[in-house]
Amino acid sequence: MGNIKYTPTFQHTDWVDDVDRVAADGTTGFNGRFRAINNDLLQLSTVVGQIGASIDDLVANPPGPPLVLTLAPLFARPESSPAWFINATGAAQAVGSFSGAIPPPAQPQGVLDPILPDRCRLISLRAIGQATGTTVTITLSRATGTLGTPDVLASVTGDATTYDKTAAVDPARTLVDLSTFRYFITATTAAPAGPLVTIGSLQIAYFLR
Numbered sequence: 001m002g003n004i005k006y007t008p009t010f011q012h013t014d015w016v017d018d019v020d021r022v023a024a025d026g027t028t029g030f031n032g033r034f035r036a037i038n039n040d041l042l043q044l045s046t047v048v049g050q051i052g053a054s055i056d057d058l059v060a061n062p063p064g065p066p067l068v069l070t071l072a073p074l075f076a077r078p079e080s081s082p083a084w085f086i087n088a089t090g091a092a093q094a095v096g097s098f099s100g101a102i103p104p105p106a107q108p109q110g111v112l113d114p115i116l117p118d119r120c121r122l123i124s125l126r127a128i129g130q131a132t133g134t135t136v137t138i139t140l141s142r143a144t145g146t147l148g149t150p151d152v153l154a155s156v157t158g159d160a161t162t163y164d165k166t167a168a169v170d171p172a173r174t175l176v177d178l179s180t181f182r183y184f185i186t187a188t189t190a191a192p193a194g195p196l197v198t199i200g201s202l203q204i205a206y207f208l209r
Contacts, residue, residue: 004054006047010036064208066123071202075110075187084110084187087198091129094136094189094197108197112185114140114204118178122169123205125154125185132196135159136189140204142173142181151181158199176206 012033023029073092077083084092094108116122127138136158143150154167176183189197 004047004050006044008040009043010040066205066207069114069116069204069206071112071114071185071204073110073112073187073199073202075112075199078109078111084108084199089200091198091200092187108187108189110187112187112202114183114185114202116176116178116183116204116206117208118176119209120176121207121209122153122174122176123207124166124168125156126164126166126201126203126205127156127158127199128164128201128203129158129199130160130162130196131158131189131198132161134190134197136187136197136199138185138187138199138202140169140183140185142183144181150184153183158197 010033013028015028020028024031026032072090073084074086075084075092083095085095087093092110122140125138125140129136137155138158139155140153141150142153151173152170153173154169156165156167158165185202187199
């Protein structure tokens with residue numbers, strides 16, 4: 001429905017008997033105060049019109065059922081970070097999660113670029129996998145072409161032998177804008193080696209409009 005807001009501007013200051021004089025003009029006059037009230041009502045009328053137009057648009061063009069994008073956990077390795085590898089089941093497994101890691105690596109990190117439809121509305125991020133004896137954090141973010149701090153849209157923490165968790169996308173950042181942002185998923189474990197950490201599936205739910 002868009003970013004529809006209404007912020008009142010008028011605040012009434014009580015008149016005091018036998019102190020304030022009745023006047024039409026001036027800072028405490030009737031004219032100024034009634035004009036301020038009138039301006040607030042005009043602003044409210046505009047906002048009500050915007051809400052009505054948005055409701056009419058939703059009735060005429062309903063968003064339809066949510067769609068789900070299922071992603072294979074094919075993570076790329078950031079510079080200086082241990083990689084994730086794909087095990088026999090097709091799941092992404094942290095490098096430190098098997099005995100062949102000698103010496104034990106630092107915290108494995110991975111980056112995945114989902115292909116999202118432009119102007120769709122994101123709903124949630126879901127992650128399924130295992131995290132035995134440690135945790136894994138999977139985060140959906142967006143970033144501009146600059147070196148600024150990315151915006152976190154949703155984050156899931158796997159912290160169980162078998163986890164299946166869903167996190168809602170930040171309501172203020174649901175609209176996908178490919179002309180401004182690129183979107184990516186990161187996965188980071190909390191322990192460098194030993195515990196079993198896998199990501200079996202990732203899903204992004206969204207509305208097409």
